[in-house]
Amino acid sequence: MKPAISVILLTTLIGVAQGLFLAYYSAELLSLLMILPNQVLVGSSWAGIISLILLVGGLIASFFHLGHPERAWRSATMWRTSWLSREVIALPITMGFIFIYTALKLTGNQQVIFSLGNGNQLDLAAVVGFFAMVSVFVLFICTAMIYTCLKFLQEWHSPLTVLNFVLMGCASGFVMASAMAAYFDPQVFGYISSAAIVLSVAALISRYASLIRNKNLRSPSTLQTAIGIHHPNIRQIAQGAMGGSYNTRAFIHTYGPSVVQFARRFFLIAGFIVPVLLLAISNEASVVICALAFLIQYAGLLAERWYFFIEAKHPQNLYYQMIS
Amino acid sequence: MTQLALVIDLNTCVGCHACVTSCKEWNTSGEAGPMADKNPYGADPTGNFFNRVQTFEVGVFPQTETIHFPKSCLHCEEPPCVPVCPTGASYKRPEDGIVLVDYDKCIGCEYCAWACPYGAREFDESKKVMKKCTLCVDRIYDEELPKSLRKPACVLACPASARIFGDIHDPESEASIAINLSNGYQLMPEWGTQAANHYLPRRKVDIKVHEEDLMRSSNPLDKEDRGQREPTTRVTLDDSTSW
Numbered sequence: 001m002k003p004a005i006s007v008i009l010l011t012t013l014i015g016v017a018q019g020l021f022l023a024y025y026s027a028e029l030l031s032l033l034m035i036l037p038n039q040v041l042v043g044s045s046w047a048g049i050i051s052l053i054l055l056v057g058g059l060i061a062s063f064f065h066l067g068h069p070e071r072a073w074r075s076a077t078m079w080r081t082s083w084l085s086r087e088v089i090a091l092p093i094t095m096g097f098i099f100i101y102t103a104l105k106l107t108g109n110q111q112v113i114f115s116l117g118n119g120n121q122l123d124l125a126a127v128v129g130f131f132a133m134v135s136v137f138v139l140f141i142c143t144a145m146i147y148t149c150l151k152f153l154q155e156w157h158s159p160l161t162v163l164n165f166v167l168m169g170c171a172s173g174f175v176m177a178s179a180m181a182a183y184f185d186p187q188v189f190g191y192i193s194s195a196a197i198v199l200s201v202a203a204l205i206s207r208y209a210s211l212i213r214n215k216n217l218r219s220p221s222t223l224q225t226a227i228g229i230h231h232p233n234i235r236q237i238a239q240g241a242m243g244g245s246y247n248t249r250a251f252i253h254t255y256g257p258s259v260v261q262f263a264r265r266f267f268l269i270a271g272f273i274v275p276v277l278l279l280a281i282s283n284e285a286s287v288v289i290c291a292l293a294f295l296i297q298y299a300g301l302l303a304e305r306w307y308f309f310i311e312a313k314h315p316q317n318l319y320y321q322m323i324s
Numbered sequence: 325m326t327q328l329a330l331v332i333d334l335n336t337c338v339g340c341h342a343c344v345t346s347c348k349e350w351n352t353s354g355e356a357g358p359m360a361d362k363n364p365y366g367a368d369p370t371g372n373f374f375n376r377v378q379t380f381e382v383g384v385f386p387q388t389e390t391i392h393f394p395k396s397c398l399h400c401e402e403p404p405c406v407p408v409c410p411t412g413a414s415y416k417r418p419e420d421g422i423v424l425v426d427y428d429k430c431i432g433c434e435y436c437a438w439a440c441p442y443g444a445r446e447f448d449e450s451k452k453v454m455k456k457c458t459l460c461v462d463r464i465y466d467e468e469l470p471k472s473l474r475k476p477a478c479v480l481a482c483p484a485s486a487r488i489f490g491d492i493h494d495p496e497s498e499a500s501i502a503i504n505l506s507n508g509y510q511l512m513p514e515w516g517t518q519a520a521n522h523y524l525p526r527r528k529v530d531i532k533v534h535e536e537d538l539m540r541s542s543n544p545l546d547k548e549d550r551g552q553r554e555p556t557t558r559v560t561l562d563d564s565t566s567w
Contacts, residue, residue, distance in 0.1 A: 001438070067432015067452030075410035075431055084435050085410035149408070152441045152515050220514040221441065223380075227393050228509045228523050229334075231382045240344070240376030240395070243368030246446040250437060315512065316443025319378060319395060 001153070002253045003309035009061035011143055012172070012301050014091070015165065017054035018136045019173015020047050020180075021098055023195070025129045027181075027188045032120045036191055043184030044125075047177060048102030055095050083149055087142035094139045097132035101125055140166045147308075154217050155312040160210040167203035168271075168301055174199050175275050175297050179290035182282075189285040197279050200297070204272035207304065211264075214311055226318040236321040251314045263307045271300025327401060327421035328459055329492045329520035330479065331499045331508055332394055335527050336486040339377055339392030343478035343487060347375040347396075347457075350477035354462055356427055360450040372446045374457040375478055389526065394487070396478070397444040397457035398511060398519035399423050405436035405445065414454070420491075421520060422461055427453045441515050464489075492520055 024047035030036040063069040078085040104125035112121045144165035147156040174196035181189040224230050241248075278293035351374055352359045361371035375396035382389045399416075403423050406414045413429035414436050416422070425436075425445075430453040437445040437454060445456045460476035463469070473480065479489045490499030499522075502508060508522035 065433060067434075067447070068430065071411070071429070071431045074412075074429055075433070078407075078410050078412045081407035082410045082435075084408065084433065088410060146435070150404075150439055152404075153438070221512050225512050225514060227380060227391070228511055228525065229380070229382055229391060233382065233384050235381045236378065237381050237390075238377075238379035240378045241370065241373070243363065243366075243370040245370060245373070245376070246437075246449075247443040250434065250447065251443065314438070314443075315441040315515075319443055 001309045001312045001314055002250055003306045004065060006061045006065035008302060008305040010058040012305055013054045013058035013061065015169025016172045016176055017051040018140060019170040020176050021051040021132060022136055022170060023174045023177030023192050025133055027191055028126065032116060032126065034118050036188060039187055041185050041188065043180045045102055045105035046184060047180060048098055048105060051098055052095060052102060059091060083142055083145040087146060090135060090139040090142045094132065094135040097128060097135055101128045101132050104128060140169060152315050153312045154219060155214045158210065158213060160206060160213065163206045164210060167199060167206050171196060171199040171203045172297055172301055176294045178279060179287055179294055182285040182287045182290050186285045193279050197276050200272050200276045219315060221315040221318060223318050239320050247316060248320050251317055252320060253310055255310065260310055263303045267300045267304035267307055270296050271304050325493055326419065326491045327493045327520050329399055329499060331488040331502050331522045331524060333486040333524040334391055334393065335524060336484045337392045337394060338484050339379055340483060341377050342481040342483055343394055344373060344375050344377055346477045346481035348373055350460060357451065359455060360448045372448050372455055397423060398442060398521040399459060401518035401520055402516060404517055405440045408435050408439040422459045424458055424461065425454050425456060430454050441512055
């Protein structure tokens with residue numbers, strides 16, 4: 001497949017946004033459950049604001065993918081069958097919950113909804129945040145299932161795709177959150193940065209597993225099944241268009257193997273290994289190092305999503321073996 | 325249930341592209357508006373076609389065969405492009421099984437093109453919507469046309485009669501009979517799309533020609549000596565019997 005820049009931006013930006021929200025909200029939940037020391041997180045509202053900005057940024061990027069953005073509202077209608085439609089619904093719902101959560105944090109609303117057995121009290125923001133957390137996971141699944149559900153794009157058609165989207169989104173969000181925690185809330189920096197390391201390593205393992213899986217994939221489709229002529233020697237001599245067609249432009253990338261190989265190495269190193277090392281050395285809660293780790297990781301994840309498209313071989317390419 | 329479809333005979337297709345040009349002509353002049361046609365007289369002409377003829381060479385030279393392979397939307401009975409459409413612009417008509425795009429609802433997200441294993445859908449760069457073969461839905465039901473012309477433009481244009489149009493769910497239709505008699509097959513059956521369009525395979529076309537077929541040993545012309553041919557000197561059955 002040919003990488004679609006707007007889709008790469010959409011999926012990576014909302015991944016960071018979702019992970020960032022989860023990082024701060026999970027720290028809050030864990031302190032309510034007395035697993036982390038009880039405290040007020042200064043950065044929560046900032047995490048909400050930045051998360052919202054990134055979600056809106058992703059949404060704007062996605063509009064550039066559409067031929068008719070003015071009709072985008074229609075895309076919420078087929079949620080019964082289409083994962084894209086489900087994502088279109090889940091995204092604004094997530095944005096809505098995070099917006100309310102952030103607004104409650106900013107206004108300092110402390111309205112208690114109910115008390116926990118350990119004496120801590122759940123305020124309205126924590127309850128709204130819980131719904132936001134659920135919709136963040138729903139959104140992750142919807143986004144990933146858009147790709148996973150296409151069964152003949154075998155490189156995508158695997159539970160690993162969903163796992164990768166969730167882990168990479170969470171990892172990048174937690175790395176960004178560790179930079180924010182280093183600045184606003186050093187008391188939870190230990191939790192967030194170690195979670196970021198664990199998530200990044202898990203994402204690396206899961207992504208590497210899918211690389212190995214995809215390397216050994218064999219498509220049941222061949223030129224023989226594509227045209228129904230079962231002969232070992234078939235050569236295309238004309239593909240029905242001299243100047244190329246939508247089929248050659250949208251599905252067949254023209255990057256050389258060295259570029260693809262470089263992207264693969266780059267995303268493995270920049271997307272996972274470097275940020276983990278940077279976080280591991282920044283136990284002093286250094287904002288600069290954590291921010292650097294995030295920027296490098298985000299660049300790596302852009303390359304990862306680019307490679308994700310390059311990796312998928314569409315069976316329609318069988319019909320377009322040469323231009324003549 | 326009706327499932328209209330094309331049956332394409334690869335044994336008779338001569339690769340003349342008449343179906344391609346008549347398809348483009350009919351569909352670019354329809355009420356849906358013209359199809360993209362960029363740089364039509366330049367070095368790299370490109371644009372939308374609902375139907376294309378590709379050519380494949382099968383075998384090793386000199387034992388090769390040329391296969392002309394027309395490809396358009398196959399109007400799958402289980403179309404993978406339809407459920408993925410977020411707007412419902414892509415749909416399969418229950419009454420005749422034609423897979424269509426509502427150009428007024430399509431947002432141009434191209435997701436359906438990703439979901440089609442055959443590459444049957446083409447994004448119209450000028451209209452910014454997804455387009456595909458309609459099986460000339462604006463023509464096959466047009467009661468202003470004589471009944472014999474209520475067929476897709478490509479079928480009417482084919483000089484070799486390599487394209488048959490009909491209901492493949494009706495066992496009596498010309499299309500079903502052709503599929504049954506000539507082992508019509510579907511493309512990429514491995515994905516369970518149940519493509520409605522079928523292809524008829526290449527068949528052996530060499531004929532055993534015996535000498536007797538060309539020149540009868542008992543040619544009455546020989547007897548009457550009215551032909552220009554040299555009379556045979558062989559004794560024939562007629563000579564040796566006396567009834």
